[in-house]
Amino acid sequence: MIEIVERDRCIGCDLCIDVCPTRVFDRGPDGIPVIARQVNCQTCFQCEAYCPTDALFVAPLVTAVAPGSRFHDVRELEESGQLGRYRRELGWGRGRSLGARTAVGPEYPD
Numbered sequence: 001m002i003e004i005v006e007r008d009r010c011i012g013c014d015l016c017i018d019v020c021p022t023r024v025f026d027r028g029p030d031g032i033p034v035i036a037r038q039v040n041c042q043t044c045f046q047c048e049a050y051c052p053t054d055a056l057f058v059a060p061l062v063t064a065v066a067p068g069s070r071f072h073d074v075r076e077l078e079e080s081g082q083l084g085r086y087r088r089e090l091g092w093g094r095g096r097s098l099g100a101r102t103a104v105g106p107e108y109p110d
């Protein structure tokens, strides 16, 4: 479930608002998306995949985490590489290798 929009990273591109299938986000008055309908989140990771600055964190859970959870600790998530991890695993973003290529095993040779 979506838990974090990291303001310091967000550039207000609206991609997360556009790709979310269940309209979880609203654009805030300063252009930064706000999580307006968290309960609608389907944990599909599309917003995290599309965010160009790795500003979003979708926890791998189908319910919201409790206050004080480590999944709300932005610094820890940054240090452990969790912010934008799904996008990175997909290989989306400049300078990355597509995950679909690196995931190919011996049963699917080039």
Ligand code: SF4
Pocket (backbone or CB within 6 Å): 001, 002, 019, 020, 021, 022, 023, 024, 025, 040, 041, 042, 043, 044, 045, 046, 047, 048, 058
């Ligand atoms: S994980 Fe999917 S449903 Fe949840 S906020 Fe992101 S795009 Fe929307």
Ligand code: SF4
Pocket (backbone or CB within 6 Å): 005, 009, 010, 011, 012, 013, 014, 015, 016, 017, 033, 050, 051, 052, 053, 054, 055, 056
């Ligand atoms: S996709 Fe990322 S950078 Fe763009 S508005 Fe959403 S959180 Fe901000």
